[in-house]
Amino acid sequence: MHKEKESYANNDDEELSVASDDISIDVQARVPDPEAEDATLSWRNDPSYNFSDWKLQVIIQENPAGTNNGDGDNDNDSDNSSTQSFHEKTYNVHRNILAIGERRSGYFANLLHYGIDDGNQCSRIELASRAAACFPDLLDYMYSSKAFAITTKNAIALFFLSQAFQVVSLEAKTKTFIDKDIQLFNLGCYLSDALYFSEEKIALKAIDTCEKEVMSLLNYNNSNANNNNSNANARVGLLKILRVPLLSSVSVLGAEQRCKSVWSFLSRERPSLKALSRDCPSLQAKNKILGKWFRRKGSP
Numbered sequence: 001m002h003k004e005k006e007s008y009a010n011n012d013d014e015e016l017s018v019a020s021d022d023i024s025i026d027v028q029a030r031v032p033d034p035e036a037e038d039a040t041l042s043w044r045n046d047p048s049y050n051f052s053d054w055k056l057q058v059i060i061q062e063n064p065a066g067t068n069n070g071d072g073d074n075d076n077d078s079d080n081s082s083t084q085s086f087h088e089k090t091y092n093v094h095r096n097i098l099a100i101g102e103r104r105s106g107y108f109a110n111l112l113h114y115g116i117d118d119g120n121q122c123s124r125i126e127l128a129s130r131a132a133a134c135f136p137d138l139l140d141y142m143y144s145s146k147a148f149a150i151t152t153k154n155a156i157a158l159f160f161l162s163q164a165f166q167v168v169s170l171e172a173k174t175k176t177f178i179d180k181d182i183q184l185f186n187l188g189c190y191l192s193d194a195l196y197f198s199e200e201k202i203a204l205k206a207i208d209t210c211e212k213e214v215m216s217l218l219n220y221n222n223s224n225a226n227n228n229n230s231n232a233n234a235r236v237g238l239l240k241i242l243r244v245p246l247l248s249s250v251s252v253l254g255a256e257q258r259c260k261s262v263w264s265f266l267s268r269e270r271p272s273l274k275a276l277s278r279d280c281p282s283l284q285a286k287n288k289i290l291g292k293w294f295r296r297k298g299s300p
Contacts, residue, residue, distance in 0.1 A: 043139050047092035054098070054112075055122040056091040060132040089132070090122075091139060103142045106166030130157055130196055131164075138162070141170050150177045152186050156193035156202060182206050184213045 041050070062085045099109035111123060127135060134157035141148040141158075150158060155178050162171035182190055187210045194203035 040144060041094065041097070042143050043091055043093045043097075050092065050094075052092035052094055053121065054093050054095045056093055057122055057124045058089045058091065058132055058135055059124060059126045060087050060089065061085075061126065061128050062087065091136075093139065097143055103167065103169055105142065106168070108165065128196075130193070131161060134158055134161060138165065138167070138170070142167065150174055152181055152189055155181065156190065156197055156199055159202070160197040160199065178202060179205070182209045184210045 043050075043052070095108075095112050098105050099112050108123070134154045137148065137154050137158060138161045150173060155174055158170060159174040159178065161167075162174060178190070182205065187206055190206045191203055194200070194206060
């Protein structure tokens with residue numbers, strides 16, 4: 001009888017030992033590896049370790065080329081609704097990051113404050129493809145200003161998103177960056193994005209900035225620089241060269257192609273320039289300037 005009890009005790013010890021090993025393995029499997037996981041709180045980390053408490057479901061509008069201008073003008077969007085396609089991307093985020101602090105979003109703060117929730121702890125957002133492509137950059141900024149960079153390619157999209165989601169600090173940063181970054185060599189990128197997001201002020205600033213840079217490159221001293229009418233004529237002239245009506249619907253692909261005409265205008269032979277400027281006084285003036293520059297450089 002004593003031996004049987006001892007045998008049972010040994011079996012119990014073995015079972016406890018096995019169970020203990022199982023628990024140990026299970027716990028180790030759930031503990032994040034410090035080397036593998038970023039110590040900084042981020043929406044990019046594994047949500048099971050990151051304790052995310054909210055989801056952002058971004059519905060991305062995809063349109064075949066030429067079916068939608070993408071500039072925010074909805075005049076013809078209803079005609080193209082049948083050609084639109086959508087796909088979704090979900091981001092696991094934290095409510096306190098979205099709604100509190102210097103980099104918070106006023107939009108999400110109001111959304112969470114008034115308790116707009118269908119029970120799924122999820123917000124649905126609809127964005128055009130270019131805006132959706134830069135949405136991760138917006139989240140990066142809201143989580144940490146260190147793991148974030150404004151570039152020529154994402155500047156206008158971030159400016160648009162910062163306004164849409166009321167991230168005031170980011171709006172100021174992107175505006176400052178754009179004002180300093182616009183140059184002749186990146187005019188195509190800025191003008192195309194400005195048209196896409198209906199940022200007319202940025203488009204006009206890009207044209208004005210590059211107009212001045214072109215004149216500087218041509219060593220032209222504009223004696224009428226302080227004349228508002230002269231500046232207005234210069235702007236109209238460049239717009240005619242680009243053939244981009246800022247206040248009307250323009251396809252993104254078409255805008256990108258037209259932006260390239262700036263370079264072709266500056267590199268064309270004088271006969272072509274004369275043909276271009278035949279019916280435009282401001283272009284005639286620019287033709288004379290280019291003619292003088294060519295002669296000074298010894299061009300035939």
